[in-house]
Amino acid sequence: MSYFDRTHLVFSGDFLSDVSTVNNDPAHYNNATFKPEYQIPREQGSPIMNGWWNPVGGANFIFQNCNVQMVSMNDGNIKDDPTGDFVVGAFITGPSGRNTGKMVDLDPQEQGTSELWAIKFRLVTCANELLFEGDLKPTPFRDLQYRQQDGITSNGQPLGGVWTSVLTNVKWGERANISPFLQELKAKTKGNKLSINLNAYGYYYNHNDGRFAMGRVLGTIGPWYESDPDLFPACRRLYGIYNAGTDEKPKVYFGSTNFVVDQDWKSLRIDFGMSFPISNAVGTVSMTENLYLAVSKSSLSDGVATSEVFLLEHTFEMIGQVKYQTGDHWLNKTGGIMSFDVGPEHMSLLANHQLVLLHLNDDGDYQLVARESVDGYYLRADNFVLRMDADSTAAVTLYAYQYGKPLSNTNITVAMEAPTPCTPVSDKNPISYIPGINFPQDGIKFSPGATGDLNGKTSIGLLAQRIFKPRDYIDGQIYLFDYQFEGQEPDPAFGVESIYVHLRDYFPVPAQPKWEDIEETMIQFANLYPIMSKYIVDLADPHAVAARATILRFAFSQDINDPLYMPVTRDLSEGKRLTILKWLDNPIMPTGAPTTKQPPQKGCPPESLRAESVPTYNRLQKLVAAKQAQNINLDSTPKIFKK
Structure with a gap:
């Protein structure tokens, strides 16, 4: 159950991420066409991008003003005051004398999986006494989705994302021994690890409110168990299907929401901290709609659409109302994690039926807002972002579940996506042509499929070949691999997920480099x-x-x-x-004599492959645009539902 365990703590606060943005534009990598103004920030509101919004960033990632808000004990007791346990109010910091870590993209042509690296996480008292510390395993964010309804023009980014990982090499301070919660957490966790989840939103591209390059973070820490993945929770998920925007610029709230069904305690826990709509960048909730969790009695397969889908009352069993609170207190205090008691009949139904999120409208009708996947299937890669050198090998671990239980002996298929076309120089892109990706197709050899073990776990092997500048002025190449259950069509609520690999150029080391x-x-x-x-x-x-x-x-x-x-x-x-x-x-200075260099491979795929590459190309373009808050729906949505 990882961070979803009954024993968990919640912290909230800010994070600072001063990523460098000159390298957000692939064309800026071309030395031949680079201009000095690309190191100057874009003026707010100007169509001239220059070096985008933060060209002199240092890629630092720092927790700021983060405190423990509450802890949950195994018996269900919640402590949200230091008098109950002094760990409430404790501070999250990094190591003394250096920044907490770094946040970096995999590549300028793959910015939808930004990773946290080199983060030392420390929990300390107000007197800076260590409670515990650990190293955050590098982790990419996932589940980018709409969060903000209003106030978007202030910060410029309405989306939120999720980092899930583990803290390794955990060390406990002496004061941890007198905290009932920390004693319980330490006794439960395995492998000298702790599970951690970071829900981030409200990031500021704009120089407003004194929060430039800052965002909000809701953190949850729980025990880690031997059967758990490291970079996502073993859980079930809700997927949003109602598009509150338009077909051209969709706005799907409650896009991805993790939950677990606890058979031992006859309860359901759900993480609305990753998906609940907010009215501004600091987590204020203003919506007042009536929301409910229920179990559908029949299979639902509705995909994302602007049209409303309604369920009749006899088609589902109600679990309970989502009793959220308006204002900025609820999310920041609880992390959005809610628990529901579930009766025996509903627990039996949940074992093999879909959970749904419903909105009760003004007419008394129940609108389907989000649903679990068809037949409860869930397949996800753990280490889905990789950096590889030529002649190296790697293995991607995948886990398969059905209704939250490991799905044994399952066949998985993997396919490399088609090459994407080059973007030629045009009025919209006057700097340089942009190379395609996924080319050459023989750059990585891989297993096209695999069968999971009894615990639903399997791995896909990758073997990197030698490539020689297929993107000319950008080192290496980006390869995307899609994976899914063999013989199953992608669920229309969320499609397929991918593995992202940056294969670096082969470069032999000269005997005496010049x-x-x-x-x-x-x-x-x-x-x-x-x-x-x-x-x-x-x-x-x-x-x-x-x-x-x-x-x-x-x-x-x-x-x-x-x-x-x-x-x-x-x-x-x-x-x-x-x-x-x-x-x-041994610095050997330039002489002006020409050097022998490996000529680049052609960076654009053959014409015959370009047609099938268009969906991949469009999806990547949308991901980059979403991360940079470009060409996405920035309109305020004071009311998500029509009634």
Whole structure:
């Protein structure tokens, strides 16, 4: 059950994420067409993007003003006051003397899975006494969905996302031994890990309200069990089907909501913290509609649509009303986690029937807002974002469930998506052509299918081949793999999920590297990370780089899980990294003599493949636009439902 366990704590507060945005535009990677103004922030409201909204960001991720709001004990007792347990009110911090960690995209052409790296999570008392600490396993966000109804123009981003992970190498402070909650948590958890979930929303692209580059976070921590995935909870899910926007610009609230059915305690727990609509960027709830959870007696397969779907009362069994509270207190205090007692008949029905979220409208009709998947199937990859070097191998672990139970001996199919077309230079894109992805198709060999074990667990093997600059001016290539149950059509409520791989270019290390061997890479770093040139060293100048060889050698030598690792985007091939280190040991300055370089592979797929690549291309474009709050529905929605 992971963070859903009856034993869990809830914290809330802010996070600061000063991501660098020069590298959000793939065309900015082209050294030949880069301009100095791409390092200047875009003026708010201007159509001229320049370096987007934060070109001098350092990619830091920092918890700010985060405190424990409440704890739940195994017996169901809730403590939300320090007099019940002094852990309530404790602070979430990072290690002393350095930032908490980093937030980075996988690639400029895959920005929908931004990851947290190198985060040290510490829970301390007001006197800075350690209660526990652990290392957050790197994790991408998932489940991007609409959250804000109003106030969107203030912060500029209506979507929220979820990071789920584990804290590893957990160390407990002495004071933890006198907290009843922490004693219970420590006794329950396994493998020296803790499960953690971070629901984020209300991020500020705009310089308003003193919250630029800040967002809100609702955190939940619980025990981790041996059978649990690391990067998502073993649970059941609701999927939103009502589109409150338009077909062109949809707005689906309650898009993805995790829940568990607890047979031992005859209860249901649901995480509305990841999906509940809010009226502003700090988590204020203003909606007053009547919402209910129920169990459908028959199978439902409705997909996302602007039309309303109604259920007759005899077609479902009511579990209970969702008793949320208006204002900014409820979400921030409880994390949106709600528990419902479930009677024996309803528990029996829930074992093999879909949970539904209903809205009771003014006419007394029950509108279907969200439903569980058809037949309760749930398949998800754990480590679904990977960085690979040529000639390396990797395994992606997948888990299959049906109505929350492991689905044994299940066949899974995996397919590489089609190559996407190049975007040519045009009036809308005057900088440079944008290369396609998923090409060459033989860049990664993979298992096209697998069969799960008795616990519903399986793995897909990947073998990286040698590729040579298929995207010309962007290192490596992005590959997407779709997976699903064999013989099943995608559920119309949520479609298919994907595995994202960045395969780095093959780059043999020269015996005696010259500046010309690393020049292209170093100039690109200087262009894309102006914070380095402004405050540390001009990476485009070989003499300046040589003068700072010691500090640069230190940065390029760090483990990838270290916050000081360079480059921060973690997209540099091992061959190029070793070449840079070798040059720093013996800087050979440019001579002007030409160097022999591997010619790039063609970055655009053959014409015969382009037609089938259009859906993939469009989906990626929408993901990038959604993350950057471009071309999505920014209209206020004071009332989600029509009645």
